[in-house]
Amino acid sequence: MWMESKREVEEASRSRASFSRRLLNSLLLCNGDMEHLDEYMQDKLFVLQLAVWGLRGVTRVILANNPLSGALILAALFWASPWQGLLGTLGVLASTLTAVIMGQDSAEVTGGLHGFNGMLVSLLMGVFSSAGDWYWWLLLPVCLGSATCVFLFSGLSSLFDRWNLPVTVFPFNIIIILYLLCTGPNNPYFPHHRVTPPGALEPNATELLAVQVIRGIPLGVGQIFACGALGPSLLILGAVLLYSPLLAVHALLGSAVGTLAGLSMAVHHHFLYSGLSGFNGALGCMAVGGLFFTFSWRTHLFAIASAFLSAYADIALSNMLGTMGLPACSWAATLTATLMLLLTGSLAAYRIPIGQVRAPECNLLSHSQWKAGNTLERESTDV
Structure with a gap:
């Protein structure tokens, strides 16, 4: 009797473990680039x-x-x-x-x-x-x-x-x-x-609402798609998280950096509350923080610098193009990311060739394997 109950408990624990393993494998199939889906769709x-x-x-x-x-x-x-x-x-x-x-x-x-x-x-x-x-x-x-x-x-x-x-x-x-x-x-x-230049708007007459500023950080991710609603913006952030948690972290970090840059330049509160101050910073931070560069503490700091540069460039371009009634769109992040990719020096060693860019986690794994392979090759050629 006791042996039978023990056997049942073991079988139940094994079934729970196998279910958790299957669930984890299913989740892993849904994140990243989903390259297996392309093979499945070839004859569809x-x-x-x-x-x-x-x-x-x-x-x-x-x-x-x-x-x-x-x-x-x-x-x-x-x-x-x-x-x-x-x-x-x-x-x-x-x-x-x-x-x-x-x-x-x-x-x-x-x-x-x-x-x-x-x-x-x-x-x-x-x-x-x-x-x-x-x-x-x-x-x-x-x-x-x-x-x-x-x-x-x-x-x-x-x-x-x-x-x-x-x-x-x-x-x-x-x-x-x-x-x-x-x-x-x-x-x-x-x-x-x-479009009205941000500098031409009336000065901020009301005090800053911290809750609205914090709310503007996830809205900065949504504004990449010209979406200014909180619920849909959180869903967009969830879509980034599904693809790559590392990219989602840099998206939020870049938007926060862009909001901070807007605060330092005393931009109109509307730009802070709506996320318009953060979306170029989010794009600039994501481009460097693991996508076009292998993630490390150096490239992480580099991504934060890219976010600041993108945000300040957006403020400047918005004031310049706004005089002609035109928006700055994502010119700031696009030019900043291109400039970062042209840099030379030690950071260039972390840059990923365009044809090999994948999810940041895959880039990190590939870089680790490449370094391990080079180390083994050097050791095998040492006399």
Whole structure:
């Protein structure tokens, strides 16, 4: 009797252990780049493949590459605004289909590299449009602008590849500025809001609310997708966490650094509360903190410096472009990350070749294996 009860307890503990192991393995299959999904989708319908490519393109906006994270981000956008969610979906599909028709590199298409610029263009067109939601004429420039991103991406790639640099969101920043310059605030078909320089706003008349400032830190992650609602922003942060916990930490850290930079420059409280002060800092910190550089204490400090530089550059560019009624978009983080990748010296040893960039944890593991292999090789050649 006692032996039977003991055997039952052991079997129950083994079953619980096996269930926990299966659950952990399932979770591990869902994070990172999910490369196994590409092999599974090879013989599936084109529509299903296009959906996966598009979802990867969605996550490329936050420097990730995970279709499940892309699904979470799309859900967050539809939660915040169904109209913005529709525009974002249309933008990523238009640019991805254009890349397929143009015969762009299949690895770039399947990895979502031709989708994220189109998505950003469509989202920002919707944000700056003064015609309101569900203005169907806006779908025309959304499709054209998203498709044009593919041409710019392809052309800039041949130039940037010489220095082993990523094109990132240069096409988006160029297209959205050209669109706003072409239309203008009083355009009868595609009017948009005129941007006011932060320095031209009225001085802060009320005292600073610490709770609102803290709330603005996760909103800074959401503002990467032009999302200013707290719930959807937390869901977007969760999507980053699913892809890479290390990248999520740097996203929050960069947004906090950007908010601190805004406080030091006494920017208008609206920019602090809405997360607009933090999103360039978040992008700059994520780019350096484990994505394009192997994570270490040196690159971690380097990522914080990149976040500060991105945030201060954003304030300066916002004041300069705002005089023409134009937004600074993500020019600050894009230029800062490109500058960081061009640096030489000891930090250059931590830089990851563009073709080998994966999730930060995978980059860290690959770097450790490479160092171990080099050590063994040196020891074997010693006489």
